[in-house]
Amino acid sequence: MESSMRFLNNLFAAYAVIWGGLFFYLLRLTRRTRRVEDELESLRALRGR
């Protein structure tokens, strides 16, 4: 029983690594893209002045 619980915890850990990793990478990518888009927008606005 204890051994199968440990198996289950580790199985959960393995899936959490992948799904968590993908989620955080995607989140980071989206935030970086938004930041660069905002900066580009302000640069273009400065240029247009």
Add this chain to the structure above:
Amino acid sequence: MRARDVFDRWLPWVAGPAMLIALYCIFLVAPTEKDQGIIQRIFYVHVSSAWTAFIGFGTVAVTSALYLWTGRDRYDRVARSAAEIGVLFCTFVLLTGPIWARHIWGTWWQWDPRLTQTLILWTLYVSYLMLRAFGGDDDLVRRWAAVLGIFGVLGIPIIIVSVRILPGIHPAVLMTREGNTGLVDPRMRLALYVTAVAFLFVFIWLVHLRTRLQRLADTMAAMHAEHG
């Protein structure tokens, strides 16, 4: 509508459900392996991550070669993006493998040929990313990175054949040393292939997003350079 817009609109709607279908196949379609028990279900995401990492590094090699040949920035951007996503999936391989190994082999790590080669491959592409991050952005750095990206991919065939020709403890996945399939039950094979396809969609989506970010960053750098 341009291909880029189609990717933007549809890829999340393909990759997201594909991942859910993969989970369904892993936990509700594939049977529990009789010797290893439920911990064997790590195998589906572990192997799919490895295949995706190989596709990522293969993409780096092909687009790097195209960059060296044509000098077009778009190939360099795809190479850089694919390297980052490839390293992400290779990291998953190196993290999920030991969790399985702890139960089956009784140890987190063994200096088995396949494991060692995978670690070397990961280190090579981390070096590639470090070169891109800290080496500046001039043409020479891009060209050296492209050479590294092409050189690194040579590790993949070694990893694939090492399990069959070199003595080690890593199990063969689809073809054992004796020539039999490593997955006896067809439902297990189905779960593996569905997961691999789902990961491939996620890979394409992430490379698309990362390449877009790189394009924007390059545009911004060009504007800064133009206006001081």
